[in-house]
Amino acid sequence: MDLRLLGRVDYAPTYAAMQDFTATRSADTPDALWVCEHPPVFTQGLAGLAGHLLVPGDIPVVATNRGGQVTYHGPGQVVAYPLIDLKRAGYFVKEYVYRLEEAVIRTLAHYGVTGHRVAGAPGIYVRLDDPRSHTLLPQRPQLGASGLAPDFTGLGKIAALGIKVSRNCTYHGVALNVAMDLEPFSRINPCGYAGLQSVDFSTIGVSVDWADAAHVLSHQLQFHLQP
Numbered sequence: 001m002d003l004r005l006l007g008r009v010d011y012a013p014t015y016a017a018m019q020d021f022t023a024t025r026s027a028d029t030p031d032a033l034w035v036c037e038h039p040p041v042f043t044q045g046l047a048g049l050a051g052h053l054l055v056p057g058d059i060p061v062v063a064t065n066r067g068g069q070v071t072y073h074g075p076g077q078v079v080a081y082p083l084i085d086l087k088r089a090g091y092f093v094k095e096y097v098y099r100l101e102e103a104v105i106r107t108l109a110h111y112g113v114t115g116h117r118v119a120g121a122p123g124i125y126v127r128l129d130d131p132r133s134h135t136l137l138p139q140r141p142q143l144g145a146s147g148l149a150p151d152f153t154g155l156g157k158i159a160a161l162g163i164k165v166s167r168n169c170t171y172h173g174v175a176l177n178v179a180m181d182l183e184p185f186s187r188i189n190p191c192g193y194a195g196l197q198s199v200d201f202s203t204i205g206v207s208v209d210w211a212d213a214a215h216v217l218s219h220q221l222q223f224h225l226q227p
Contacts, residue, residue, distance in 0.1 A: 081171060
């Protein structure tokens, strides 16, 4: 996998570059992982409802073709865009999402934080009262528990997922909150959920350097997205 550390780059041209890469790649094109951070921007998914964008103010809003609702990107957040040929990798979209989430969970564990999945709500969450607790969530994904509304009681969202698959190839990806100004999340219903609290490493008492977090997440993604 070709790892590219892009630094801080504007969202719109990065989005366009992902589309171009995916549209022009061939069966022999190596997979890639682009890692960056963006200036403040709200991005809206294909199914995004305008009502979830509350008070954008001076922060631009960009419509995208990824799944999901509205989210926020800004300085202090590690954004990773895996550009993977799923057919060549040998797994399907559901497993791809699981592998993305697992990479984030392992990244959090590197810093002593326990990440959790919530049934029906892609992304990774932490316990607000004890981010290091290994106690299983009652609202974790379980067999026979599908169709229930997601329950975020006592949780904060530390990583968001939004993906697009075209011709069996992925783009968009995952965003991990490291040390951000979290105020813009209050201007939206994050990922379409009113009242969902967004957190980062700094607000749960963990001091992490952006570059270090980017390195760890990149390593975990490269490992977990292998064929």
